[in-house]
Amino acid sequence: MSPHDMILTPTGLRFLGRVWPCTIGRGGLSGTKREGDGATPRGVHHIVGMFYRPDRLPAPAPWAIPIGPRDLWSDDIRDPAYNQLVRAPHGFSHEAMRRADPMYDLVLVTDWNWPEAEPGRGSAIFLHQWRRRCFPTAGCVAFSRADLHAIAPKAVPGTRVVVR
Template sequence: MSPADLVASRWGARFQGRNFPCSVGRGGIVAPQKKREGDRATPAGQHHIVGMLFRPDRIAAATLPAWAQPIGPGDLWSDDARDPAYNHPVRAPHRFSHERLSRADPMYDLLLVTDWNFPMAAPGKGSAIFVHIWRRPRYPTAGCVAFSRTDLMWIAPRLTLGTRLMITP
């Protein structure tokens, strides 16, 4: 592992020589082969940051890398294993189960997309494993990795596309 890797565990995270508190899934950290849709677990292993999404009404684009993409009210993420667009961004209206990316709460104001089961999604292997803002300190997620808003806003501009997210048990 290198200082350029974002390394996370249930105990915290490390990036560019700094330590951060973080949250992981309520189901704990599981081996990748055991990860299933809806298990609320965070998959262990090496993942990569493949996208950054943000709410332009809540975060200024100038504070983020040029490759960050704005999200709006019609932006969704499919979490339905029966959907041909499973574990991909979709637009409303969408007839399959999905997560709304433009939430009323601040959790998805800034969202890092990982390559977990993406872009070639295997149905049922888990969707929407993001890095996002936590609900409250150390409160478990549905499988994502979460940080305080302040910490994620520090981390985000220092990432590049392809930065490794190392999730360790």
């Protein structure tokens, strides 16, 4: 393990010598992640992208990509673009990346079931802002706004996210 790895522990996410409080999926941790189960998948994942709302905050890192008004993330197992960024209009089930709430103002994308997604194995495993402390996610790892904004600029593409 490297100090540059993000390691999920029972007390939070250890990264760069600090433990950051976080929440995980309502389904707990799973070695057999499935779409809609609410679980956070076990394994070694990597940060492969960063998105941000340019109307709400400056770019947190030079490699961050602005979220546009038509940006969506496909979560439909029938969609050929399952577990990919897509644009509206989109005829399959999806999540809006540009939300009214601040939950996706800043998003780190993991390589869980990406780029060659296996339908039904789970989609959109992100690191993002939590709704509130101790409130579970649908499978992502979530942080307070301040902590996420401190973590994101220190992450780089390829940063390992270890979920045991």
